[in-house]
Amino acid sequence: MDSLDLEVLTRARAWLDDGHRVMLATVVRTWGSSPRPPGALLALRDDGRAVGSVSGGCIEDDLIYRLQRDGMPESPQHVSYGVGAEDARRFGLPCGGTMELVLEPLRDAAPLDALLARLAAGELVERRLDIASGRSTLAAAHPEQGTAFDGETLTSVFGPRYRLLLIGAGQLSASLARIAQGLDFAVTICDPREEYREEWNIPGTTLTREMPDDVVTAMRPDARMAVVALTHDPKLDDLALMEALRSPAFYVAALGSRRNNAARRERLREFDLNAEQVAALRGPAGLYIGSRTPGEIAVSIAAELVAVKNGVAAERVLKVATAKAALDIAADTLSACATR
Known part of the structure; x- marks a missing residue:
């Protein structure tokens, strides 16, 4: 996890404390060249404000458009960008390249409080998100671990490696x-x-x-x-x-x-x-x-x-x-x- 992603988590918690709803977007897989690696984070507030990055800007713009058009999702979603040549050109990805993300609605600051407290203590932390239920759990991680997604569970690793x-x-x-x-x-x-x-x-x-x-x-x-x-x-x-x-x-x-x-x-x-x-x-x-x-x-x-x-x-x-x-x-x- 880099310092930008820590800023994303901190800002997301502050927005939740202020009464906003927040969506957390995580890059889970990429093919071809990609501006941001798996594990990169973006937080979107319910009014369209954003912090973090998952691409050079085009995908962020599309996510903001989706949020304004459809509202905050009720449960985690799995989305893909750049599967075809047209999307690749639109989103600045190489022709045939793909970027997959998990979009997670956040309503409660408590899980982020627990994660940020462990990060402040210098721990390397594994966070598992169950896509079906939207529930997350924390555990100790190993430096060799990375972002993993099997379609049902998103595993992210936070903290200094x-x-x-x-x-x-x-x-x-x-x-x-x-x-x-x-x-x-x-x-x-x-x-x-x-x-x-x-x-x-x-x-x-x-x-x-x-x-x-x-x-x-x-x-x-x-x-x-x-x-x-x-x-x-x-x-x-x-x-x-x-x-x-x-x-x-x-x-x-x-x-x-x-x-x-x-x-x-x-x-x-x-x-x-x-x-x-x-x-x-x-x-x-x-x-x-x-x-x-x-x-x-x-x-x-x-x-x-x-x-x-x-x-x-x-x-x-x-x-x-x-x-x-x-x-x-x-x-x-x-x-x-x-x-x-």
Whole structure:
């Protein structure tokens, strides 16, 4: 679930509290290219106001038209768009493509209250909707679960599927934490330094003062966790990186220059890490975008984090170290040519 979908649920609950009826639309299946994936949400109020997105806008417009024409449905419905070429052109879907949705009328805020309370506690939650009765139930979910629909039951998964641990509570960490929250990461900040910790004020994050290597061990990194060291202090960064590189964490990175990261790798080799584990360290962290400010560097790191999470092939992205090495070679070549 991304941050937009959390906003949809929160706004829908507020509308219900204000006495409105609300319809929740969930994308359950797509074929061909689609603007939004299965699980994407749209909430429509009884007066036509909307929040969220299930397409580029055309399907939203049609749903609003249906609501104004037919009124709020009395029970959940299953609808399809784009089955034929004419509908595909009308709704901006590829010819022959299909998007299926479940439309669920909401009349009571209590079920959403229960769901949002569990999300606020950081839980990953499975919500099952029985199409025939309209009743929903909640249960604990697994990160591997996704949206599923068998014609009778809609299963949706809400909550953060990925975790990000940031070592250091500085300005760059604050920028990166904000971006990561928008990307559906549960963000933990670790900094035992009081002067940094006391200034941390990013809502929705977890702040701990424990030593970074202890925090990494306690969090038990899995294949859906990332660790980024941002303090420039080897006493804090190196031991945390050592523990993270031994784990299944899908992304382990460190800030710093190419020279500093080369020295860091030499230090890590002095521990009982093998060559493959040391090579897994991404440093300097991020993709090359010419970044200079904390905000720009945070975008660079977030871009690499998402690329790795989504399995983008390494040859399709340009790492900071590779790009700067290429720039150095180019500068040396130009300098040599100028002296001839």
